[in-house]
Amino acid sequence: MALSSYVLFVILGSGLVTWLSRVIPFILLKQFKLPKVVVNFLSFVPICIMTALWMESLFIQHLGQLPSLNVPNALASIPTLISAMISKNLLVIVIVGVISLAIINLAF
Numbered sequence: 001m002a003l004s005s006y007v008l009f010v011i012l013g014s015g016l017v018t019w020l021s022r023v024i025p026f027i028l029l030k031q032f033k034l035p036k037v038v039v040n041f042l043s044f045v046p047i048c049i050m051t052a053l054w055m056e057s058l059f060i061q062h063l064g065q066l067p068s069l070n071v072p073n074a075l076a077s078i079p080t081l082i083s084a085m086i087s088k089n090l091l092v093i094v095i096v097g098v099i100s101l102a103i104i105n106l107a108f
Contacts, residue, residue, distance in 0.1 A: 054077070057070065057073050058070055058073055058074055058077065072101065072104045072105060072108060073101065075100075075104050076097060076100040076101035076104050077097075078100075079096055079097075079100045080093060080096050080097040080100060083096040083097075
């Protein structure tokens with residue numbers, strides 16, 4: 001399949017828009033100092049995102065019914081949460097989560 005100039009420009013334009021949408025906020029925030037209230041509010045964003053991702057993986061969606069618990073993910077969450085409380089190191093948390101889920105998947 002030949003790559004037409006239109007497709008090439010669409011790909012390059014999409015890449016440029018994506019890059020600019022990620023770089024411009026950093027450039028603008030270097031020029032301004034945010035109020036302390038805004039900085040405190042934004043400090044909770046990573047926690048909210050991680051909680052939403054975690055809750056999404058704990059439940060299995062069934063159309064027209066209530067979601068059911070994903071037992072392997074729930075069991076793997078226990079040692080992962082313990083390692084999070086002890087280490088507070090993201091690398092350790094991810095490694096413990098991956099290893100515990102792998103062991104549970106091997107057992108089931």
